[in-house]
Amino acid sequence: MARIQLLARPRVRPEERGGFLVEALVVSVIVTFALLGTLSVIGISTQQRNRTGERSQLNDAIDADLAAIEDRAADLTCCTGVCRLGLAGVTTNNTAPFTQPCHTPNRRDDRYFYPQLDSDALTAGSEAETVDALCREPVRGIISDAVLAQFNALTVNGALTRAGGARTTIVRLNSVQNRLGYQNILQVTYTDTTRGNAVVRVARVEPPMARFCP
Numbered sequence: 001m002a003r004i005q006l007l008a009r010p011r012v013r014p015e016e017r018g019g020f021l022v023e024a025l026v027v028s029v030i031v032t033f034a035l036l037g038t039l040s041v042i043g044i045s046t047q048q049r050n051r052t053g054e055r056s057q058l059n060d061a062i063d064a065d066l067a068a069i070e071d072r073a074a075d076l077t078c079c080t081g082v083c084r085l086g087l088a089g090v091t092t093n094n095t096a097p098f099t100q101p102c103h104t105p106n107r108r109d110d111r112y113f114y115p116q117l118d119s120d121a122l123t124a125g126s127e128a129e130t131v132d133a134l135c136r137e138p139v140r141g142i143i144s145d146a147v148l149a150q151f152n153a154l155t156v157n158g159a160l161t162r163a164g165g166a167r168t169t170i171v172r173l174n175s176v177q178n179r180l181g182y183q184n185i186l187q188v189t190y191t192d193t194t195r196g197n198a199v200v201r202v203a204r205v206e207p208p209m210a211r212f213c214p
Contacts, residue, residue, distance in 0.1 A: 055200075058163040062190045062201055065157035065167060069188060072154060073207040076147065077102055077113050081127035083134060083142045083209070085150050107208070114212040135213030141183035142209055143172055151186060164194035173204060184210040 075086040079102040103111035115127035134142050151170045160167065168189040174182035186205040191197040 057159075058165050058192060058200065061157055061159035061163045061165055065160050065190075066188060066203055066205075068154060068157065069151065069170070069186070070205055072151060073186065073205050074107055076142065076207040076209045077107075078131045078134060078142055078209055078212075079103065079111065079113055079115050079127075081115055081130040083131075083144060083147060085147060110212075113209045131212075132214055135184065135210075136180075137183065138174070138180055139183060140172070141174075142207070142213065143184060143186070148172065148186075160190075164192055165200070166191050166193050166197070184213055 072085065076083065077086070078084075103109075103116055106112055115131060131142075148170065156167050168191060171187050172183050173185040173187045174180070176182075176187055184206070186207075188203045188205060189199060190201045190203075192200045
């Protein structure tokens, strides 16, 4: 009768057993670091997406707020020789005695901005000459203190506040850059209140009326 011989299982020496454990531990450490690295990359990517979304919202809010300022700037008229905001606006510069109403309420019409004729022949000088003088006035120009106050009285767009933004005081550009001709341009600065009031945009607004200045 044939005898069946069983093959003996090879014996693993203790030092080899320890080697297997070290290899398994090394693999475990490598996998752990790989997972941590992946999670870190995902976290950074998520933060970047969130910041991009927040910045996009802030920029959209700034655009909307700035559009309101530009629209108000389009109301600035000196057609009577007295520069003010809008036909129904309060007179904000008393340097000229002219009271002739503007020739048109349509600000798409050049006659809305600049005097077309001298409506008061009894006074020295003409309305046009008075406006030209206001344009050249080195400190305020056509934007008097009262006109500037009206710009700053504009309500800040609610979306700007919700997005963590703020609008600083609107100023004449010549108060920042002491150069003749800059008194007829507004400078509007926006900051990010969530990042230490860091400046995120500085915009310049030139009222259409300023383009009629010589």
